[in-house]
Amino acid sequence: MATQMVKLTFQAPVHFGDGRLSDGEYTCDAATLFSALFIEALKAGCADELLAVAKSGEFSISDAFPYIGERLYIPKPMACVSEHAANSAESGDSRARKANKALKYIPADKLGDFLSGSFDFVGELERFNNGASFLRTKVNLTRSTSEDAEPYHVGGYRFxxxxxxxxxxxxxxxxxxxxEQLSYSxxxxxxxxxxxRFTFEIREDVPLRLVDESSFGKWAMLLSSALPREDELxxxxxxxxxxxxxxxxGFVQSTSHAPTPRKKRSLCLFASGSVFERCFEGDVFDVNATPGAHPVxxxxxxMWMEV
Incomplete structure (x- = not known):
């Protein structure tokens, strides 16, 4: 199967978070990407095809990660695979230890340095500057329950x-x-x-090596938030x-699901950056918790990357 890289350049701020309006994160997970694509597929009449290839593994996506210029960033692996790297992570001055904790992503071309213990945590943290979060105060002018305007806060991130x-x-x-559809939505x-809103380009030159069960080595890192099937756990x-x-x-954002917003079934997923010695495939899960309502x-x- 072919691997491609989709690069997004945003024309406006983004609002990513974990359910709070005031959140101002700059990345999102694969589930958010898939949900957005699935909504566009519903509009285009090809949702069943997208769901089928996703469930079968013929189509897979990673979480969204930052880039700065031509430099790609990947999740910081949650384990060091060498004894030297493990010792290096515990040694050094307090600035390096604090920078290690603060860094969520590392340059993909510096993965070898990270695994060998020669990674410059302080320098890379200082160089990582891809934008800024903000918090805007807005006013709810709906006065059905109150005569006073009610302020609320909206978070966002501007690259x-x-x-x-x-x-x-x-x-x-x-x-x-x-x-193409999603870039306008x-x-x-x-x-x-x-x-x-964004523009995008799809590139064939992917500098990251993906692995599957047939090519799985000693260690591999998740590039997507994922959950094993029951038989895999x-x-x-x-x-x-x-x-x-x-x-x-979270809540289901669908007017055809129920008259009022209903909660989804909660799941606990392994975050991207998690490192395993054995692989699993995961699935596309139905998280509808409302009897009689359509699947969610x-x-x-x-998605695995060799480390």
Whole structure:
């Protein structure tokens, strides 16, 4: 299967977060990307095809990660694979230890330095400047319950020039038509206010090496937030693994689902950057928790990178 890189250049601020209007993150996970693509596929009448190739593994995507100019950033691996690197992470001055904790992403071309223990945490933290978050105060002028205008806060993130997000697409499914539609609709929250609109390019030169079960080596890192199927979640899967769990829930944003917003079924996923000695595939899970309502899908398939 072919691997492509989709680079997003934003024409407006973005609103990514974890359910709070005041959030101002600068990345999003694969589930957010898939949900946005699936909504566009519903409009285009090809949602069943997209769901089928995603569930079968013929199409997979990573989380969205930052880029600065031509430099790509990947999640900082949650484990060091060499004894020297592990010792180096604990040694050094307090600035280096603080920078290590603060860094969420590292340059993809510096992965070798990170694994060998020669990574410059302080320097890379100082060089990482892709934009700034902001918080705007707005006023709710709806006065059905109160005569006073009610202020509320909206968070966002504005990328600096030559910066944005990229994600990987693996498989034969042509994502370009859906990306064309999505670029006008926008991605993330507050799209009605113009947030999240972008231009994009799809590139074939992908400098990251993906692996699957047939080519899995000693260690591999998740590039997508993922959840094993029930038959994959075994004690042996977790042996030697270093991971972080993220809880995903929220409300269903669909007028055809129920008369009022209903909660999704919550899932705990392994975050991107988690490192395993054994691989799993994951799935696209139905997280609908309302009896009789239509399915609600959360993308949680695994994409692996060799480390």
């Amino acid at each position: 600096t020039p030559e910066c944005g997000l990229f994600f990987l697409v693996d498989g034969a499914y042509d994502v370009r038509p859906l990306m 926008g991605i993330g929250g507050k799209r009605s206010s113009g947030y999240g 075994t004690d042996s899967l977790l042996e030697g693994a270093r991971y972080h769990l993220v809880r995903k829930g 899908y959360r993308y949680a398939r695994a």
